[in-house]
Amino acid sequence: NRLLDILDPRVLNDENVEQLKEVAALARRCVRVNGEKRPTTKEVAHELAGLQAMPKHPWSQSKLVGEEAEYLLSDLPSSYGKGATSSSMGYDSINNKIIFELEGPFPTYI
Incomplete structure (x- = not known):
């Protein structure tokens, strides 16, 4: 303290x-x-x-x-309910970049 x-x-x-x-x-x-x-x-x-x-x-x-x-801090819209499964974030210290990985399937829009 x-x-x-x-x-x-x-x-x-x-x-x-x-x-x-x-x-x-x-x-x-x-x-x-x-x-x-x-x-x-x-x-x-x-x-x-x-x-x-x-x-x-x-x-x-x-x-x-x-x-x-x-x-940005709210829940995903209901249209994403069935499509998006997961995402993750990491840090690549060698290239000094933040990396996002997404896994599908993702919703499609008509």
Whole structure:
């Protein structure tokens, strides 16, 4: 709870507060006494790569408000009910890109 009090003011700014909180939470998990509850090195690297990539992605820079945010965060329209089965997102650290994978079948429009 005192993270923002102990951070150097030169490191802390309005744009990175959430990212710093995420890194602090990860660090807290890394120093757990019970080794079985600590994340693996691979998990830590994956999480750090995700934190590093997200602020650079153009979608994270946009300030969605009102109807745009409501539309994007709402449930899929009923026309999608039978068609779409799943989707996933990942991060390609080598190419510095966010990857979306979709699995069909998808609805067709007449």
